[in-house]
Amino acid sequence: MPTVELLGGKVQIYQRGNSRFWQARASVGGKQRQFSTKQEGQELAAKAAESWYFKLHGQAEAGVLNDRPTFRKAADQFLKEYGVITEGERSEKWTESHAIRLRVHLLPFFGALPLDKVTPGKVQEYRVHRMTNYAAPNPNSKSQHKLKPKSPARSTLHDEVVTLRMVLKTAIRHGWLEYLPDLTPPYRTQGKITHRPWFSREEYKQLYEAARAYAKEPFRSHLKWNAEQVYDFVLFMANTGLRPDEAFNLQH
Template structure:
């Protein structure tokens, strides 16, 4: 490590590798202060370190220099706690998302700040910083014009920031949490989620049936048949894609519905809401029977001579993904995007199931219970845009003109004073 001392040995300049950036440190108010100069030149690093030290001493003189845990220190504690306490409850990808937001965006901006200095104004300045084009952005070097991050991206970063500050408050390093809400955010427009109308759904399953009968390659025939049954199964159960991904044959049972007398599926669901139950539409029974009776590859399943066998009760219904094949069929049939330009995915089959049930007049509470969601979510994202949810018998109510006249005469007679 290369070290230089300046300002009468009060400030130390150091770098850990040749050609790297210089960092500076000093000792003030019984605490060591550190900062990256972001300069590779020693002369420029001296100037940055000098200005930084003078600013620290001035703030100390006027009582504005605050001591306490920095954001970087609290962030390390938060990451360790969050990963340990959410293990088994949150997916590793979700936990890694918080770590990435801290490492890529929050740490470079708030890293050296004392957590008590992160106020509502500091959070708003961070939003402006993220929405502003960087001074060092070079369109030719990057090969693309600069594009601001999506509003939801910044929202997620503020959520992570809030969780770090809450960790600081729990440990007694922060007295009060600042208000981190966006002061200029208007209530977002409620838009329905992309789904397939009945005609579009018919077009989709006809396309997957044709693809299963005549795949582009015989090597993909098994996958094409699985995809066709996947589309029918999803649209008749309303399961989430992640719930279907973890579904095993032992979780599904064919029973006779007491109300309709038809065969349906009773499914024990394991997903983001824990363990729940679902009763399917009769249309899900035949796809499930085909899945149960269809031989599948054993082991890695590669090669022309791969061994085939019927699935075991502990096997997953859909062990493989068909994202590329599904997207290809959607694109070829012009179903990938709805009229609002929103991309359809496997989740759209769940949205279609809910909309189909509402159009058929099913009870909204029972739909919510069967789909393991809330009535509020269904009313907000599904029922609001379905025309059949509006009851004209309760809207187009009119009093007949003659009936109104007779009612008026009767009221006049009752109110007429006696002779």
């Protein structure tokens, strides 16, 4: 493990065998501290390590050095655990969506905050931030899509708060946070009410009679089995009241 000393030995950078990034360590405020430079090259790693050291040293001199676990630490732990624990139970796309929400929106806003500073008021500040800064370029986004001319949808903000809540629950499990703050939006208004459409008696009769006739005499003989399945499905759905997604998830 090669080690390089910087600033007269006050900071050291080194490489672990299992990581491509250089790590840094230094003693600040009477405590040994470590930091990943996120750099593969030695020169850039040295600059990142020195910047990190000067920042910590300045905080220590000002008496504001904070040793409490941050939101970023909890987010890293959440991402490390979630994909492994839920493997096979959640789609890869859903798991990735948590990482994207954190990288693009949540970490830039909450990342450096101590976990106990993620208060209901701070979460409301986040909502206001998202609703008022949607048109500004986001350097954390890798998307090539054009900026949207309207604020994020209610469902988008809801999903982001779901990810936020899961990170905070991870922090609680690890003893970094005592309790989950109230994340419900104040001044909450009722969302759009949608009603499931239904067939009238005459429409349903027309549907099942057409499906039955097609099951008996499909356009092509090799489609007969499929036509019979469609007819059975029409009867099953109409008489059970299941939603399509519920029906598709049935197993036997």
